[in-house]
Amino acid sequence: MFRGVSEKTNWRAVIIGWAIAIATGIVLNLLFEAAHVLLFGGNVLNPDNLTTALVALSLLSGFLAHFAGGYVAGRKARAHGGLQGVMVAILGFLFVVAAALIISAIVVATAGLFLVEGGVALPALTLGFAGGALLASLALLALNVLGGFFGGKLGEWETGPVNTSGGPDSLRGRTR
Numbered sequence: 001m002f003r004g005v006s007e008k009t010n011w012r013a014v015i016i017g018w019a020i021a022i023a024t025g026i027v028l029n030l031l032f033e034a035a036h037v038l039l040f041g042g043n044v045l046n047p048d049n050l051t052t053a054l055v056a057l058s059l060l061s062g063f064l065a066h067f068a069g070g071y072v073a074g075r076k077a078r079a080h081g082g083l084q085g086v087m088v089a090i091l092g093f094l095f096v097v098a099a100a101l102i103i104s105a106i107v108v109a110t111a112g113l114f115l116v117e118g119g120v121a122l123p124a125l126t127l128g129f130a131g132g133a134l135l136a137s138l139a140l141l142a143l144n145v146l147g148g149f150f151g152g153k154l155g156e157w158e159t160g161p162v163n164t165s166g167g168p169d170s171l172r173g174r175t176r
Helices: 002-008 011-040 050-077 081-110 127-159
Strands: none
Touching (some): 011 081, 011 127
């Protein structure tokens, strides 16, 4: 199964799509923040719904950013666009997991000695916080994968199917 996925994945297209997803995510988050400030004066979120609002905006911006990244990956690869878009989301997820593990390992190993003299007291994680963070992360991953898939399928669809029969249009207008 993984061999077939590896053979069909165009890693160059996936990496370009991932870069587009990052750039789109940054732009979307800046636009959401600007809209929040313009519409609500920046004071509408209170501590009771701050987490819910941020998770909702993360879900929306993650979906849209990975839709754009998947679209670009599907256009670049010209085949298996849905797979290329999904791989954009998975690559982003693996990068976030690796970064979180590295940062956590540094903080735990040094106990924050580099941040404040005497170290930083590490907070105790409760199951409620960890469970909520896990559920939010899984929802975000699922929406990112869906966004990447649908964007990749749209990008592949717009380029049209590739004719591999050897006929006159098999090279899309290129001469042999």
